[in-house]
Amino acid sequence: MVDVDPTGGSAAVAELRFLASQGRLAATARTATPRERTALTGAAFTLAWPVVFHRLTRMNEQRRGHWTCAIAVNRLADACLDRFYDDVEAVVEDLLAHATMKIHNAEGWISGRLRAVTIDAHRRRRGARGAQQRPRLPRWLADGLGHDPWLTVLAVEILVWVGVPGTAGGLLWPLDSWAQRRVAVTGDVAGSDVRTVQRDVDRVLAVMRTKERWYADYVERPLGAKTPPTAPAFVDRNAAVVEPPALLLTEPHELADGRLAELAALALIALRQADPCDDAAIERIITKVFGRVDTAGAMACAPHTADGLDALVDDGAELRRIVAAVRAVLAGG
DSSP states (O other), X not given: XXXXXXXXXXXXXXXXXXXXXXXXXHHHHHXXXXXXXXXXXXXXXXXXXXXXXXXXXXXXXXXXXXXXXXXXGGGOOHHHHHHHHHHHHHHHHHHHHHOOSOOSOHHHHHHHHHHHHHHHHHHHHHHHTTSOSSOOXXXXXXXXXXXXXXXXXXXXXXXXXXXXXXXXXXXXXXXXXXXXXXXXXXXXXXXXXXXXXXXXHHHHHHHHTTSHHHHIIIIIHHHHTSOOOOOOOEEOTTSOEEOOOOXXXXXXXXXXXXXXXXXXXXXXXXXXXXXXXXXXXXHHHHHHHHTTOOTTTTTOSTTSSTTTHHHXXXXXXXXXXXXXXXXXXXXXX
16 A cells, blocks of 8 residues: 555645645646656545545445455455455546546545446456456346246356456355355255255356357356466475475376377387288287386276276287287278
8 A cells, every 4th residue: 555644644645635626636647747647646545545445345345244354454355355456446547537626525526436436447347357247137048047036146146256357266156155145045045055056057057058159258258367266285294385286287088098199109110110910929019018008197097997908918809809900900001
């Protein structure tokens, strides 16, 4: 935050109040040098943040049930603090851009425009992320959900959530809070657990995907703009910080298939140098290449486990079948 006199009597704040009282604040901000603009912005921030917190943020946090966040700015959680700063930034920009009349009470002028300014800024930020600015339930989606009271509410919640920059911890959807919302809508306390809500989400998304272009524009695109969560490190028994395992970008079976393709390429090089009519030589090459595969690493998934891959080269009949297939491949070039 800007370091100012808590009484609001800093030189920059006094200058801003004077310009506002003369109706020259917006004009001065437009023609100010970068240094002057920085000073005006800091002074506007000093005036704006108490108004934003006490007249908007505190009430919103109480409505969300965030009682600690409603105590003071320095008690705001990270996500709530981000929303607070977004709102203050919107108010500061509005003050410096639209204060064209004589304003003798800057805080009162900010208060009168507070809700409209922050709502407009919130919608513009959603639009910049590709989400709907004012999420509403399309008729085709309501029809697809059978006009179910809870599922239609959940559909709107999903459209709202995709436009929020944060995440639900390590999860894609805020299932816990939606479970509470499900209780409020349906009255079903026992059946409103996280698993049930996840099934409900899957059902709503299935209907949304029937309109592929709409789903890509208003669900997938804003979801992709979210800030991904950072996996925290943890401390082991020896008080050493341990990083979480690296995120695998491929599935185990894809790693296994890639390993088999590499082995097949090596086997093919050797087979091309062998006599295509010498079954014993072909058997030796196949057994040597595929009979020593490490089934504890990338190959440790079905059907490439020790009970699968090794059995093929150890079984005489299977090995002869493979040799016949290899000879056919070699004969075909």
